[in-house]
Amino acid sequence: MIGEISVAGPGAGPYGVTTGPDGALWFTLNQAGAIGRIDLGGAVTVHELPTAGAGPVGIAAGTDGALWFVEIAAGQVGRITPDGAIREFPLPDRGARPHAIVADPAGGCWFTEWAANRIGHVGPHGVFRHYDLPTPASEPHGIAVALDGTVCAVLETGGVARLVP
Template sequence: MKSLYPLLAALLLALASTPVHADAPAKPGLKEWKVPWENTRPRDPFVGPAGNSVWFVGQAGDYVATLNPETGGLKRYRLDPGTGPHNVIADERGAFYAGNLDGHIGLIDPDSGNTRKFRLEGDGPRDVHTMAFDSNGDIWFTEQAGNRIGRLEVDEYDFRMYPVKSESARPYGLVVGPDDRPWATLFGTNRLATVDREGQLREIRLPRDDARPRRLDITDKGILWYVDYSGGFLGRLDTNSGEILEWPVPGGPNAYPYAMALDDQGRPWFVETGPSPNRLIGFDPESERFSDPAAVPSGGGTVRHMVFDPETRSFWFGTDTNTVVRASLQ
């Protein structure tokens, strides 16, 4: 009789080399910092280049601020009344904020507090909404009421604007892909949008007519994830093949998923803003399983935007309950 050991060894080797489907993401730990400037709607945190400060804006308080997560220290930079800051992104040059109500992008010097304004020209709404850097350090952004996607070449102080053909499309969330193309949600429609390499704005229709995509993120391989706020779906667009897949979120049609971002494994996380308290939920694309919800301790009110910091494996977001939150992955 032949020995069974070679067969067993071969079987064990095959099992060891067989990919194991990941389980649902583990529920993260949440820590909140109370913002002392009451009823100012702190939002859109962004981890600074040094990693020791987190920038955010007070949309209803006309300020940009930093939080030191180690000490809990806060520093506020006051803006002109009526600025209505909506979003902030930062690099070695300082913090760029979206002057949503005043038609400009501002750059704050963290040391002096001095502000340089890049003002949009023309008539009609110029409501800079959500911004993202490209690889050159220039800025792509959306205008919700202006119905445009724009690009600011910072060094040249040069704006280039791309009108959206669909009326009242409400360009909203925006990210920049690995090839430096911007991708945006058109919250007033069931479409996404991008500006191609030839400089043409192109719209991508989603399968359901009543879908209203609000936030999105993209992997380095061009897999784009989005949340459908009105229908309660998580969606996936392969920007290479055009394939679109969707999954109902755990909270159902009244979940109103809003803020979302990808972690360092390419897994989408989003906040259901329908439930009170708001709930942070992750999704594993391999197992197609959702994580257990992590409730925002203060309730959240509405969590509108979040980012992922790969250095600390943490998400950051602001809340309408006047807090800034770090969600740390296990």
């Protein structure tokens, strides 16, 4: 059986989804500028982001008990706790268009900077590091961390970038 749950009305633009530390499903609402939560009973809670038009896309459960997300339109990385407290961290390059995000087992998160041709890292307190990709205009999208800590990002140019931190 497959069912659907309405999350925030037509045009909300649900995008990324992950399981949170509380066992609920957490998701981004790109067009609504919000982060949503669905508990195991199907109840939906929506948390509006402080930045209007932020355009959240990727979301990941962090190792710090919170969820991390990227705001493609605002050029920010955000963090939300299970109780709904939100903190946003503006990227040094607000036009970088962060797209995907994954938890770093050592703390913080790795994310792609689609328009800036980089992979970025944000620590738990909002300190950024950035790594330029060797191929111009490779447009990194999805990102993962391998068991050995290697960061891999898939590129629209047809390759995979590997970063050994």
